[in-house]
Amino acid sequence: MLEITLNLREDRKDPYYMQLYRHIRQEIRSGRIPAGTRLPAIRRLAEHLQISRNTVEAAYLQLVSEGYVESRPRSGLYAVELEEIASLADMQGKQPDRHPAATNSLAANAADVPAIRYDFRNGTIDLRPFPFGVWNRLSQMTMQEHTRSLSVYGDPQGEPGLREHLAVYLRQSRGVQCSPEQIVLGAGTQQLLLLLCQLVGANRKSVAVEDPGYNGAKAVFSQLSLDMTPIPLEADGMNLERLKQSGASLVYVTPSHQFPFGMVMPVHKRVKLLQWAAEHGGLIIEDDYDSEFRYHGRPIPALQGMDTTGSVIYMGTFSKSLLSAIRISYMVLPESVLAVFRKNKADLEPTASLIHTDTLERFMAEGWWEKHLRRMKNVYQKKHAQLLSHITRYLGSQVRVIGEHTGLHIVLEVDGRRPEAELVRTAAEQGVRVYATSPYWLNPDMPQSPPRLLLGFGGLAEDELEEGVRLLGKAWG
Numbered sequence: 001m002l003e004i005t006l007n008l009r010e011d012r013k014d015p016y017y018m019q020l021y022r023h024i025r026q027e028i029r030s031g032r033i034p035a036g037t038r039l040p041a042i043r044r045l046a047e048h049l050q051i052s053r054n055t056v057e058a059a060y061l062q063l064v065s066e067g068y069v070e071s072r073p074r075s076g077l078y079a080v081e082l083e084e085i086a087s088l089a090d091m092q093g094k095q096p097d098r099h100p101a102a103t104n105s106l107a108a109n110a111a112d113v114p115a116i117r118y119d120f121r122n123g124t125i126d127l128r129p130f131p132f133g134v135w136n137r138l139s140q141m142t143m144q145e146h147t148r149s150l151s152v153y154g155d156p157q158g159e160p161g162l163r164e165h166l167a168v169y170l171r172q173s174r175g176v177q178c179s180p181e182q183i184v185l186g187a188g189t190q191q192l193l194l195l196l197c198q199l200v201g202a203n204r205k206s207v208a209v210e211d212p213g214y215n216g217a218k219a220v221f222s223q224l225s226l227d228m229t230p231i232p233l234e235a236d237g238m239n240l241e242r243l244k245q246s247g248a249s250l251v252y253v254t255p256s257h258q259f260p261f262g263m264v265m266p267v268h269k270r271v272k273l274l275q276w277a278a279e280h281g282g283l284i285i286e287d288d289y290d291s292e293f294r295y296h297g298r299p300i301p302a303l304q305g306m307d308t309t310g311s312v313i314y315m316g317t318f319s320k321s322l323l324s325a326i327r328i329s330y331m332v333l334p335e336s337v338l339a340v341f342r343k344n345k346a347d348l349e350p351t352a353s354l355i356h357t358d359t360l361e362r363f364m365a366e367g368w369w370e371k372h373l374r375r376m377k378n379v380y381q382k383k384h385a386q387l388l389s390h391i392t393r394y395l396g397s398q399v400r401v402i403g404e405h406t407g408l409h410i411v412l413e414v415d416g417r418r419p420e421a422e423l424v425r426t427a428a429e430q431g432v433r434v435y436a437t438s439p440y441w442l443n444p445d446m447p448q449s450p451p452r453l454l455l456g457f458g459g460l461a462e463d464e465l466e467e468g469v470r471l472l473g474k475a476w477g
């Protein structure tokens, strides 16, 4: 039977459960814990390492929620096949519900871990309103009408028809200034970031990132061995003085809905960020991942639309607005990067499936995209409002919701007495999963006081939202 032994260090800032979780994650990633290996029971490992069961349980919960470990009925927890683990992603907070059963039934099966009934996982979306009938019809048309062209890979930039629709949409709804020729479609933001870094990489070996920030992007930068400089956040987004001091010439930002904390970068700061780029020959990667969904106030146009010097690479995704599993994302390249792309185009293959991109083009051409987006805005607006009102009712003054009224997740700041891990654990004991934000920090010395927790609400039904928050009130009351 597997034993897990590591040096748990008291002198480190990260708590024991994080140290244990990271250790096991690394062992699975490296293959030292092979797929199919059963993890030790919580009680046994706690005794072996001389730590509390809660600590082991918190580490296991994290591994399960990220898909490294799955639960098998009446048996226990097992390491997952390596191929099933997205090799680049540090999946915390990222969406793919590749092992939904694992997260939901962990406890039922693995005796000493509680069952999760309400999972506030970030990135999940509401599939109920999706027009499956329409999609199936359009997808059949793709298969019938394109029999011949389906024998090729397609345009390395992605199909021109979809890029045309997308350019119009981005201009109209996000204020992005672009032609279809500037758009590159790809199978997810990470794939596009990989490609982008290769295109601009020759003379940019370091990248500045928001701290805390999106793990999916940081995983790519780290895989490419880029030097990452963490730039702290202020109430209105990235600290630009610190960006200047960093000496970086490439920066990754989420200005319209900072991930994970949710603030919006105001216009005057956007102007300064663009000035920084112009003065330092800098390039800005703008990740506009979920700002279709803005519930209050005027829409905030993309930073790219204000750029006059070709310094912004705009990125977006259909994962939140359409279907997570479709794996279609896009980037809009400024002229300088586009020129490099064109030079290399002959050697590149498209990563977004021609079948899905063709179907999506039909979906847009027939007006379904617009209808669907309108509908989803209403659905999420309602859920967002209900979630806030349940929070007021059941959690009251012990929490503060931070971030703006945008997107599919919120962050709860919980009064400072209890550590983050304890809040996650006590919530899990009530059958509710909420997510720590400490894994999003690059700088481990950053204080987590008061603790902040991330709650994705897109995938939960209205009654589940209420029950989930009510149980949080019970857990933390």
Ligand SMILES: Cc1ncc(COP(=O)(O)O)c(C=O)c1O
Pocket (backbone or CB within 6 Å): 093, 094, 095, 122, 123, 187, 188, 189, 190, 214, 216, 254, 259, 287, 289, 316, 317, 318, 319, 328, 329
């Ligand atoms: C900050 C951020 N960017 C991008 C994405 C979407 O990535 P993808 O296009 O690979 O689905 C997410 C998903 O959760 C995200 O949180």
